[in-house]
Amino acid sequence: MSSQAETGSLVSSRLPARELGRAGAGAPPHGYTRTAVALHWIVAIAVLGMIGLGLWMIDLPKDAGPFRAEMYNLHKSIGMTLGLIIFARVAWRFAHPAPPLPGTMPRWQVLASHFTHYALYACIVIQPVTGFLGSLCSPYPVKYFGYTLAFGSWDFPAAKEFLSIVHLANASVLSILILVHIGAVLHHLLVARDGVFQRMWIAARD
Numbered sequence: 307m308s309s310q311a312e313t314g315s316l317v318s319s320r321l322p323a324r325e326l327g328r329a330g331a332g333a334p335p336h337g338y339t340r341t342a343v344a345l346h347w348i349v350a351i352a353v354l355g356m357i358g359l360g361l362w363m364i365d366l367p368k369d370a371g372p373f374r375a376e377m378y379n380l381h382k383s384i385g386m387t388l389g390l391i392i393f394a395r396v397a398w399r400f401a402h403p404a405p406p407l408p409g410t411m412p413r414w415q416v417l418a419s420h421f422t423h424y425a426l427y428a429c430i431v432i433q434p435v436t437g438f439l440g441s442l443c444s445p446y447p448v449k450y451f452g453y454t455l456a457f458g459s460w461d462f463p464a465a466k467e468f469l470s471i472v473h474l475a476n477a478s479v480l481s482i483l484i485l486v487h488i489g490a491v492l493h494h495l496l497v498a499r500d501g502v503f504q505r506m507w508i509a510a511r512d
């Protein structure tokens with residue numbers, strides 16, 4: 307797991323366990339690496355794009371000809387690619403804990419931030435997994451940018467229906483969490499002005 311050098315904190319190692327995740331008041335709240343910042347923004351922009359594409363494509367008329375199928379296949383292909391990036395992001399995050407939050411943050415905000423972040427990770431994993439498994443359970447073979455995957459088509463309607471419902475419901479929960487996350491970011495940027503936004507905007511370290 308991480309060393310003090312990795313987290314970039316001189317404060318966290320002196321804190322009792324229950325206070326880990328918060329630095330002392332006035333401690334510089336920097337410390338994300340370039341990899342962390344790059345992964346965060348790649349996944350954030352791609353997930354937003356995929357939510358937009360998903361919501362748009364399901365309203366396409368069924369008589370839209372091959373265009374509708376092409377958009378579904380595009381959504382699936384980008385989604386599978388993004389799913390792999392998300393797995394890499396989650397694995398990377400497990401090995402590299404976030405730097406501590408400013409000690410000036412109230413305890414409830416620290417807890418809310420941990421809850422939101424874990425929930426966001428859960429949702430971004432569930433989304434591509436349910437999309438992929440649901441597509442495998444449909445009557446159509448899954449294509450990756452035009453290349454038909456060797457898994458075949460399982461054609462399992464009950465499972466397809468269940469996974470579609472989870473995929474759609476999880477997209478709604480994910481959208482709400484993203485709004486809460488953006489609200490918290492704006493609070494840090496405009497009200498608390500504690501540097502928490504800036505540390506995810508410009509990498510402090512390699």
Ligand code: HEM
Pocket residue numbers: 353354356357358359360361364378381382383384385386388389430433434435436437438439440441448469470471473474477
């Ligand atoms: C992070 C990745 C993904 C995001 C954010 C995402 C998002 C969405 C959204 C917002 C919708 C519309 C939901 C609604 O009706 O409210 C949707 C539908 C759909 N998605 Fe995804 N998706 C992702 C990955 C995937 C993957 C990997 C696949 C398949 C390989 C996939 C297959 C589908 C399909 C087939 C639909 C149409 C509804 C259904 O039959 O389930 N998605 N997606």
